[in-house]
Amino acid sequence: MTGAPSTEDRRSAAPEPTSARRGGRPRSDRAHRAILDATREMLVEDGFAALRLERVAARAGVAKTTIYRRWRTKEALALELLMELAGPHIAIADSGDTREDLLAAVTNAMRALTETEFGPVIRALLSQIARNRSLGDPFRASVVQGRRTEVSKAIERGIGRGDLRPDADAEIATELLVGPVYFRLMFGGELDAAFAERIADSVFRAFATPDSPVSAPP
Numbered sequence: 001m002t003g004a005p006s007t008e009d010r011r012s013a014a015p016e017p018t019s020a021r022r023g024g025r026p027r028s029d030r031a032h033r034a035i036l037d038a039t040r041e042m043l044v045e046d047g048f049a050a051l052r053l054e055r056v057a058a059r060a061g062v063a064k065t066t067i068y069r070r071w072r073t074k075e076a077l078a079l080e081l082l083m084e085l086a087g088p089h090i091a092i093a094d095s096g097d098t099r100e101d102l103l104a105a106v107t108n109a110m111r112a113l114t115e116t117e118f119g120p121v122i123r124a125l126l127s128q129i130a131r132n133r134s135l136g137d138p139f140r141a142s143v144v145q146g147r148r149t150e151v152s153k154a155i156e157r158g159i160g161r162g163d164l165r166p167d168a169d170a171e172i173a174t175e176l177l178v179g180p181v182y183f184r185l186m187f188g189g190e191l192d193a194a195f196a197e198r199i200a201d202s203v204f205r206a207f208a209t210p211d212s213p214v215s216a217p218p
Helices: 007-013 018-022 027-046 053-060 064-070 074-089 098-115 118-131 133-161 170-187 193-207
Strands: none
Touching: 027 053, 027 064, 027 074, 027 118, 053 064, 053 074, 074 098, 074 118, 074 133, 098 118, 098 133, 098 170, 098 193, 118 133, 133 170, 170 193
């Protein structure tokens, strides 16, 4: 008479969990990604005013309840998308060179606008960030403040090297470095390497110590 199957036999005969057999990311992660992608596409195509959570759900192929469980408003959904797209372009690595650090502050913002999906999305949302506090306030507190913090670190490093004056204003420096990029985004003008160099050199000279090694001529 055959005995009962061993524990090892039972394990080998048991089916694998569905998620393990299929591989890939869990369904909830796939839905989250699909929702954010649909939001990005619809913002770029139709703008924020036309954005509706029900329409996002339909394009993403998810139930409306899936959207509403995660985001109560379209502002919250747009904000998460902005945070995700902006995040990788904020940090300024310590290059060991003050001018290069200032230049990175400009080029990081410029590349985000011209070479990544962040650019079309921020164009679609700029007016809302300016006037819609439920979107603008968290964006300023996170993305804008994050950029200010990174420029402050670059300014502090420049002061420590003796390149920049101790009274160099990091808040003003942030606006001088990044502001021209957004001005051209809104009102026109080339966003190219030569423009970035001019901005970085101008800010460097504005805050430089008398004996600072400013590499570009005035």
